[in-house]
Amino acid sequence: MSDASAEPLSESDMEAWAQVSGAGMANALRGLSKMLGQEIATGVVSTRRVPLMEATELLGGPEAATAAVYFALSGDAQGHMVLVYVPEVAFELVDMAMGDPPGTTKDLGEMERSVLGEVGNVMGGYFLQTLGDTSGMSLRMSPPAVMMDMAGAVIDAVIADIMVFSDEVVVVETEFGTDQRRVHGTFLVMPSPTLIRGLSKSRRAA
Amino acid sequence: MTKILIVDDAAFMRMKTKKLLAAMGYDVVEASNGAEAVDTYKRTKPDCVLLDITMPDMDGLTALKLLLALDPNARVTMLTAMGQQTIVLEALQSGAVDFIVKPFDSARVLAAVEKMVA
Numbered sequence: 001m002s003d004a005s006a007e008p009l010s011e012s013d014m015e016a017w018a019q020v021s022g023a024g025m026a027n028a029l030r031g032l033s034k035m036l037g038q039e040i041a042t043g044v045v046s047t048r049r050v051p052l053m054e055a056t057e058l059l060g061g062p063e064a065a066t067a068a069v070y071f072a073l074s075g076d077a078q079g080h081m082v083l084v085y086v087p088e089v090a091f092e093l094v095d096m097a098m099g100d101p102p103g104t105t106k107d108l109g110e111m112e113r114s115v116l117g118e119v120g121n122v123m124g125g126y127f128l129q130t131l132g133d134t135s136g137m138s139l140r141m142s143p144p145a146v147m148m149d150m151a152g153a154v155i156d157a158v159i160a161d162i163m164v165f166s167d168e169v170v171v172v173e174t175e176f177g178t179d180q181r182r183v184h185g186t187f188l189v190m191p192s193p194t195l196i197r198g199l200s201k202s203r204r205a206a
Numbered sequence: 207m208t209k210i211l212i213v214d215d216a217a218f219m220r221m222k223t224k225k226l227l228a229a230m231g232y233d234v235v236e237a238s239n240g241a242e243a244v245d246t247y248k249r250t251k252p253d254c255v256l257l258d259i260t261m262p263d264m265d266g267l268t269a270l271k272l273l274l275a276l277d278p279n280a281r282v283t284m285l286t287a288m289g290q291q292t293i294v295l296e297a298l299q300s301g302a303v304d305f306i307v308k309p310f311d312s313a314r315v316l317a318a319v320e321k322m323v324a
Contacts, residue, residue, distance in 0.1 A: 031287070031309065034309050035308075035309035097218070098218075110217055111217050111218060111221070114216040114217040114218040114219070115216075115218045117216055117218075118216045118218050118219055118287075118308075121216070121260065121287045121308070122287045122308055122309055124287070125260075125286070125287030125289060125307075125308070126287065126289070128288070128290060129288070129289045129290050132290035132291070132292060133290060133291050136292075137292075138290065138292040138293065138296075139290065140288070140293075141260060141288070142260070143215055143260055143261055143262045
């Protein structure tokens, strides 16, 4: 991430981020519901600052087995997005997207990874649509990187990038799912200070 | 037979789109990134293109510009989850005929294809 800044984020910056990212999460879940053809509910959307040393706890601890989809944000501001599932839930999500009975998917081959990547594309794209249209910034995301690994390995590269300018990370996280089929996941967004300030500025100007 | 080039890095999306179009009698060719799309376009000369934006190696907006430089009459619809106003505008100003936000509705894709090949 290249938009480091020594200026600390203000409370109004954080308030703006909480409001816009909450709307972005709702839009992301709308995209997922449309993709799966059923209503996906979101839990409480939480925005907070987390010390970098504790970041792996966001994914259940460094040794937690995860299936994760990672995107780098670029364009007018930078950041990171990670969608995290326990492996069994990722398999269930693939079954739903493919229209297969529960229990069909037992591993992540090329096709299954592309399904998880596309789920991430839709959620990330809809989230960024809210942020971009609210702020006027042009925000892009990288192609998805789908990983099956321990949480520590998934998040280490992200932490290394953020460490360049901060010893804490601002995250927005929520859990989502449906009662009928088990598709609970966690959506983490780690924006750069420039992205948060851009949103805050656009809200003040509105 | 009308030939359509589908460009998407996600094998799942290529499979889903190909299934839809093949069932309607279209001949489908595929590419998994922008560079491959340009190469496949040269070789197979499709009647129209469905082009994703977020792809490795070469993204869809860059590929769109190269395709139109190669063939100013190329008919291209962007098919992407990136629905921001700035990106939609950039694609249309760059010469895309249409823009569909994923996850797509089958009827919307078929209408876009019919519009391109009309």
